[in-house]
Amino acid sequence: MTKKRSFFDYMWIVSLSYLILGFFNILFAWLGMICFIVPLIISISGGGKSYCNNYCGRGQLLNLLGNKYKLSKNRDIPNFIKSKGFRYGFLVFFLTMFSNMIFITIQVFKQEKNLRQAITLLWTFKLPWNWIDVSMVSPWIAQFAFGFFSLMLTSTILGLITMRLYKPRSWCVYCPMGTMTQMISRARMK
Amino acid sequence: MKKRLSKKLAKVDRDYCVACGACKDECKFGAITIKQGVFALINGEKCVGCGKCSKICPASVIKMISREVS
Numbered sequence: 001m002t003k004k005r006s007f008f009d010y011m012w013i014v015s016l017s018y019l020i021l022g023f024f025n026i027l028f029a030w031l032g033m034i035c036f037i038v039p040l041i042i043s044i045s046g047g048g049k050s051y052c053n054n055y056c057g058r059g060q061l062l063n064l065l066g067n068k069y070k071l072s073k074n075r076d077i078p079n080f081i082k083s084k085g086f087r088y089g090f091l092v093f094f095l096t097m098f099s100n101m102i103f104i105t106i107q108v109f110k111q112e113k114n115l116r117q118a119i120t121l122l123w124t125f126k127l128p129w130n131w132i133d134v135s136m137v138s139p140w141i142a143q144f145a146f147g148f149f150s151l152m153l154t155s156t157i158l159g160l161i162t163m164r165l166y167k168p169r170s171w172c173v174y175c176p177m178g179t180m181t182q183m184i185s186r187a188r189m190k
Numbered sequence: 191m192k193k194r195l196s197k198k199l200a201k202v203d204r205d206y207c208v209a210c211g212a213c214k215d216e217c218k219f220g221a222i223t224i225k226q227g228v229f230a231l232i233n234g235e236k237c238v239g240c241g242k243c244s245k246i247c248p249a250s251v252i253k254m255i256s257r258e259v260s
Contacts, residue, residue, distance in 0.1 A: 048227020053211030063212065067246075076250040082206050169248040172210035182209055185227030 008054050012064055015057025019156060022149045026132050026142065029149035036177065043181040046188060052178050059169055062159055066168020077166040077173055087179045094151075094176040097123060101147035109140035116143070120150040122157065195257060198239030203251040204229040213243035213252060 021028040035058075039051035052059060066072030080086055107113040117130040134142035159171035172178055200213075200221075207229040214222040214230065221236035222243060230243075230252070244252040 043227055049209045049211065049224060050227070052209065052227075053214060053224050059210065059212070063215075074245075077248060082208070082249045082251070087208075167246065167248040167250070169210060169212045169246075171248075172212065173208050173249045178208060178210060182227060185209070189226050189228055 009060070011055055011057035012060035013057070015061050018057075019153070022152070024132075026129065026134060026145045026149055027137065029145040029152065030141075032148055032152050039177050039181045040184070043184040043188075048185045049178065049181050051181065052172065052175075056172075058156070058159060059172055062163045062171055063168045065160075066163045072163050072168045073165060074168075075166050077162070077170050081162075081170075082173050087174050090174050091176045091179045098151065101144070101151065104147060105140050105144040108143040109138075115139035117146065119146060119153060122154050195235075196237065196239035197257060198241070198254045199234055199237050199257050200232045200239070200241070200243050200252050201255045202230045202232060203253070206249055206251045208249050208251075210248060212246050212248055216242045216246045218242075 018028065018031060021031075035056075038055070039049075042051050043049065066074075104113065108115055115134070117128065117132075117134070119127045119129045121127060129146065134145075155171070155175075162170035162173075209224050209227055209229055211224050211230075214224055219236050219238055221233045221238075223231050223233070225231045232243075234257075239254060239257075241254045244250075244254050
């Protein structure tokens with residue numbers, strides 16, 4: 001018995017293209033907002049976790065790398081990662097970092113700070129990202145793009161590490177968007 | 191004629207299920223649905239007890255149990 005493939009089974013191509021495009025022009029980072037807004041709209045309007053279940057390109061990409069290309073060790077994820085404390089804690093941490101990024105964008109908008117052409121990986125390592133000309137847009141638009149792409153790259157790295165160490169879609173266990181949409185779905189279910 | 195059921199059956203720990211849908215994608219028999227985005231629900235009639243969902247589950251919350259126990 002084989003399942004009929006649909007267009008949405010190829011969302012991993014979109015996810016991969018997004019990561020590649022960011023290296024050529026950081027402004028493409030703005031497109032990542034789709035993965036932030038769409039899951040929330042779906043769950044708020046009663047669609048549950050349809051985004052995770054059907055459209056999430058990152059989940060598909062990790063599944064592909066881990067299962068098809070056998071890059072995953074397929075071990076059980078440690079219990080603490082799937083605990084509610086860790087999942088909600090990581091969500092809070094992620095949202096704090098997101099707010100911090102918005103705060104820096106506002107500072108650049110108000111011209112209190114200069115645009116910093118760098119990507120911060122794992123919230124620690126700053127990589128100069130100055131091969132792209134962003135003078136065609138306002139500095140705050142570029143600053144947001146750098147901040148947002150930092151978040152996207154960081155979460156991809158974390159996803160790849162846990163894909164390698166545990167099951168392919170281990171990222172889904174502690175994905176902040178997944179935790180948030182499940183929270184919304186649970187609240188709607190009651 | 192009554193359908194013969196498999197000896198094993200998948201069982202989800204709903205408290206820890208993250209409802210990601212990896213199991214739903216893996217199940218070739220359409221035995222899994224994601225209940226309102228909160229947890230995975232196994233249709234016991236359709237489950238053949240192959241264990242693929244249990245193997246793919248990133249949170250390892252699907253266990254294969256004997257039908258008699260269930």
